[in-house]
Amino acid sequence: MIKKYKGLQLTAAGLLAISLTACGAGGSTTTPAPGASASAAPSGGSTTKENVTITFQNIYPDPTDPKNGMLKKIVNDYQTKNPNIKIELDSLNTDQQKLKLKTQAASKEVPDITIVNPAAQMKPFVDAGLFAPLNDMVDQNGLKGTFQEGILNWYTFNNNIYALPDGNNIGLVYYNKDLFKQAGVEVPKTFEDMVAAVKTLKGKGIQPMAIGEKDSWTGSFLFMNVLLRTNGGPGFLQAVVDGKKTFADPAFTDAVSSFQDLIQAGAFQEGATSFDYNAGENLFKTGKAAMYYMGSWATGGIETSSVNGKVGVFKFPTVKGKGNPDEFMLAPGSAFAVSANSKHLKETKDFLNYFMLNFPKEAFAVKGAVGIAQKVDGDFKAAGYSDMAMEVLDMFKQVKGGDLAFDNTMNPGTAQGHLASIQNLFVQKKDPAEVGKEHQTAYDTNKK
DSSP states (O other), X not given: OBOOOSSHHHHHHHHHTSOOGGGSOTTOOOOOOTTOOSTTSOSOOOOSOOOEEEEEEESOOOTTSHHHHHHHHHHHHHHHHOTXXXXXXXXXXXXXXXXXXXXXXXXXOOOSEEEEOSGGGTHHHHHXXXXXXXXXXXXXXXXXXXXXXXXXXXXXXXXXXXXXXXXEEEEEEEEEHHHHHHHTOOOOSBHHHHXXXXXXXXXXXXOOBOOOTTSTHHHHHHHHHHHHHHTTSSOHHHHHXXXXXXXXXXXXXXXXXXXXXXXXXXXXXXXXXXXXXXXXXXXXXXXXOSEEEEEGGGHHHHHTSTTTTSEEEEOOXXXXXXXXXXXXXXXXXXXXXXXXXXXTHHHHHHHHHHHHHHHHHHXXXXXXXXXXXXXXXXXXXXXXOOHHHHHHXXXXXXXXXXXXXXXXXXXXXXXXXXXXXXXXXXXSOOOHHHHHHHHHHHHHHHOO
């Protein structure tokens, strides 16, 4: 079994550890353990001149995302220090990468480094013996100490760490202040206000919200925040697993009903299911949509886009008077795992060690350090981070718990049924009870 926090409050505590020494630490931008630093990391540990190619599958394909440039910089620096080692990048969007990894896993041809998500999504790969334990590597050069307390638990099975996360995030709503002002709408205090704002924006010829629902996790992430509210707090999925609730419960059907109210009000762009994550996000980043619900990892990309300076954020509001806006969708990030069958296991681990030691410093430098999983010892404001970024950092202080994404909680078969069912709501309106039956069938069919 995966080792988990003692309740979601500790997850929140991990989020709070985002090191809001943001308030003033001057110039230092990374916090390795005493006696270690990114610059002191080994240049790869290779003692031979044998040419080595390491395949690095990642989910930073968008050149407008600061993490794309950060990735290439760290890789290029490493290759310069290690001319016999080539890092071959395989950059895909999230759903493409998940699909490709499933195919690769089936043939036991996992890339040297790949991307996995925490908890339930990781477990089948770990059970199949596809990933190498990283305990030895995270103990090198003080790397383990750079991670926020508790975050590695989501990637740990039987006391072995199998992946290193890039983020530790919360779900929130970004909004374009200029478009809100143009339409004469205020920041919604309730979900019902949000639906009303959507209708007003639509009536003014402004696209209310953007989403990349071709990557079906995006709609699920938003839906789950609605469910977090209608359930009156965290734990609905755990209650299903414990046999205390079913998907026929009013909390679930109310969430479906409210979610459909948003869709039917015209919140999302035409053909939302044909827009992938990057295309959906770019609608917001280019000023073509007024709102965007996403994890706080989107902050860096928005900050370096054309709408920088025009964007604010707000917490997902109550739904039908239920829920606490200080309870968030919690998102321990995607993570880097190493193939157990890598032909260059030592070199791959040494590179990943170098990459992760440099990750906080380089992410900070490109305005991409909001919501990363490692500690950042730097003055965000002095470094030129926007007012929006500072708002997001302040939001981390207010986290009082929350839920994980559906596909990080349920087994893959149940999750796939859920993703398809929610995605279908963008295409056709359905009876909430019928959507509940679809979920219950998926759960009953796949539970072990």
